[in-house]
Amino acid sequence: MAGAMVPEMTTAREFTIHQYAVVRRTASLGRGVIVYPFSQVGEAVLLGERVVIGSNCYIGDASMIGAGTRIQHGCFLPKRSRIGERVFIGPNVTFTDDRRPYVGNRDYHAQPPVVEDEASIGAGAVILPGITIGKHAMVGAGAVVVRDVPAGATYYGNPAKENGGKR
Amino acid sequence: MAGAMVPEMTTAREFTIHQYAVVRRTASLGRGVIVYPFSQVGEAVLLGERVVIGSNCYIGDASMIGAGTRIQHGCFLPKRSRIGERVFIGPNVTFTDDRRPYVGNRDYHAQPPVVEDEASIGAGAVILPGITIGKHAMVGAGAVVVRDVPAGATYYGNPAKENGGKR
Amino acid sequence: MAGAMVPEMTTAREFTIHQYAVVRRTASLGRGVIVYPFSQVGEAVLLGERVVIGSNCYIGDASMIGAGTRIQHGCFLPKRSRIGERVFIGPNVTFTDDRRPYVGNRDYHAQPPVVEDEASIGAGAVILPGITIGKHAMVGAGAVVVRDVPAGATYYGNPAKENGGKR
Numbered sequence: 001m002a003g004a005m006v007p008e009m010t011t012a013r014e015f016t017i018h019q020y021a022v023v024r025r026t027a028s029l030g031r032g033v034i035v036y037p038f039s040q041v042g043e044a045v046l047l048g049e050r051v052v053i054g055s056n057c058y059i060g061d062a063s064m065i066g067a068g069t070r071i072q073h074g075c076f077l078p079k080r081s082r083i084g085e086r087v088f089i090g091p092n093v094t095f096t097d098d099r100r101p102y103v104g105n106r107d108y109h110a111q112p113p114v115v116e117d118e119a120s121i122g123a124g125a126v127i128l129p130g131i132t133i134g135k136h137a138m139v140g141a142g143a144v145v146v147r148d149v150p151a152g153a154t155y156y157g158n159p160a161k162e163n164g165g166k167r
Numbered sequence: 168m169a170g171a172m173v174p175e176m177t178t179a180r181e182f183t184i185h186q187y188a189v190v191r192r193t194a195s196l197g198r199g200v201i202v203y204p205f206s207q208v209g210e211a212v213l214l215g216e217r218v219v220i221g222s223n224c225y226i227g228d229a230s231m232i233g234a235g236t237r238i239q240h241g242c243f244l245p246k247r248s249r250i251g252e253r254v255f256i257g258p259n260v261t262f263t264d265d266r267r268p269y270v271g272n273r274d275y276h277a278q279p280p281v282v283e284d285e286a287s288i289g290a291g292a293v294i295l296p297g298i299t300i301g302k303h304a305m306v307g308a309g310a311v312v313v314r315d316v317p318a319g320a321t322y323y324g325n326p327a328k329e330n331g332g333k334r
Numbered sequence: 335m336a337g338a339m340v341p342e343m344t345t346a347r348e349f350t351i352h353q354y355a356v357v358r359r360t361a362s363l364g365r366g367v368i369v370y371p372f373s374q375v376g377e378a379v380l381l382g383e384r385v386v387i388g389s390n391c392y393i394g395d396a397s398m399i400g401a402g403t404r405i406q407h408g409c410f411l412p413k414r415s416r417i418g419e420r421v422f423i424g425p426n427v428t429f430t431d432d433r434r435p436y437v438g439n440r441d442y443h444a445q446p447p448v449v450e451d452e453a454s455i456g457a458g459a460v461i462l463p464g465i466t467i468g469k470h471a472m473v474g475a476g477a478v479v480v481r482d483v484p485a486g487a488t489y490y491g492n493p494a495k496e497n498g499g500k501r
Contacts, residue, residue: 022354022371037205040372054225056390058408058425068270068271069270073225086269087270088269090261092259092261092293094426094475095457102422104402118269122293124311126476141263142311142325144492157325158491158492159491187356205390221392223372223392241392241410253438257430258410258430259460290460291460291478309492
């Protein structure tokens with residue numbers, strides 16, 4: 001994943017940022033990237049080639065998103081998220097990075113998510129801190145993911161289990 | 168439902184689009200429509216009279232929304248959604264249309280949602296692809312709807328069941 | 335909580351509102367408040383000192399938010415929400431105020447949420463109408479909260495129970 005995570009630098013004409021999107025100057029955008037309206041892309045974010053950031057998303061500082069990944073409307077990615085190539089993230093998916101999210105928590109150390117190549121995360125899923133979602137895994141719509149999802153597995157439910165816990 | 172789905176064409180003064188909303192020119196808006204800030208209304212969408220689109224929503228291309236329907240903050244509707252009249256859709260509700268949402272999926276065929284007149288969908292609900300929600304049905308807040316909801320029924324839980332599975 | 339809910343009036347230079355945020359003129363903002371892009375702050379809202387409203391949020395009219403509280407991306411708060419001091423509200427959290435959310439409901443009487451000081455509400459949680467979340471309580475990510483959460487308690491799951499129902 002690492003190699004692809006550093007997109008070629010491109011000229012302004014090689015990607016598309018909507019007028020009502022906010023992309024920090026220190027972000028690096030690959031060729032063919034599209035950022036839809038009302039989304040933010042933070043400082044030092046790397047977006048690989050052809051990444052699509054849907055509307056009303058927040059991509060935290062220093063996140064890396066691999067080539068061909070598509071993130072739909074309303075998603076939240078914390079700082080330093082690591083998202084592979086050709087990952088699908090459905091609308092209103094929420095990632096997290098803090099197990100004890102109190103204001104003024106002095107023990108805070110961020111546990112950002114890792115999503116491996118070609119995984120798929122269904123609409124409205126919530127992913128707890130420090131989770132890794134394996135290659136080509138599928139997380140069902142509305143799942144609340146509380147432990148790592150192995151490569152190729154399908155997890156859903158609240159809490160999410162493999163095949164929903166055999167239902 | 169079908170008749171009401173084609174709103175009368177109106178002059179620009181008969182509806183209200185916030186300065187920070189994006190409404191495609193090919194969308195048709197009925198009298199009294201309001202589109203709140205930071206929302207998008209896609210190509211060829213039909214919004215019936217007095218439809219209200221809350222803030223930070225995405226209404227996919229070619230969707231049809233019946234007269235009097237209210238959609239609250241943060242909702243996502245995929246392409247070709249069919250929403251009846253006087254439907255209530257709470258905040259951060261997510262509809263879907265793709266059972267196998269992988270990037271580059273060649274078997275993709277969209278299964279947009281159908282919501283019949285006067286149904287009510289609670290906040291934060293997630294609706295799986297191809298679902299029909301019947302007339303005057305109620306989907307509870309936070310429900311994950313995995314099968315059709317009959318007219319007049321109340322479904323909630325994850326997965327959503329009638330009356331929450333008799334809890 | 336009440337005292338802190340009326341922030342000192344401040345000059346325009348003492349808080350920060352992003353260019354692409356919508357804050358009503360009748361809102362009162364304390365010193366050090368930040369409102370991020372694509373968010374709305376309604377009429378007569380009171381934001382205490384150092385409150386942070388993340389991106390793509392909606393803060394309903396006449397809500398009161400205590401000093402030091404942080405609300406992350408994509409949250410929805412209905413009218414007259416009462417949020418204490420130093421509360422943490424994670425991304426894509428949805429509060430509600432209407433038990434029978436039908437269009438044209440004549441029996442509608444709002445039941446806005448109350449969140450006491452130092453509580454923490456995890457990402458993607460959904461809070462049903464009329465709920466009180468007690469001081470320093472924690473609501474887990476993805477929880478659907480259907481009853482009051484006592485002070486200091488931890489609730490999660492759908493429906494949310496204390497310690498997830500002893501799982």
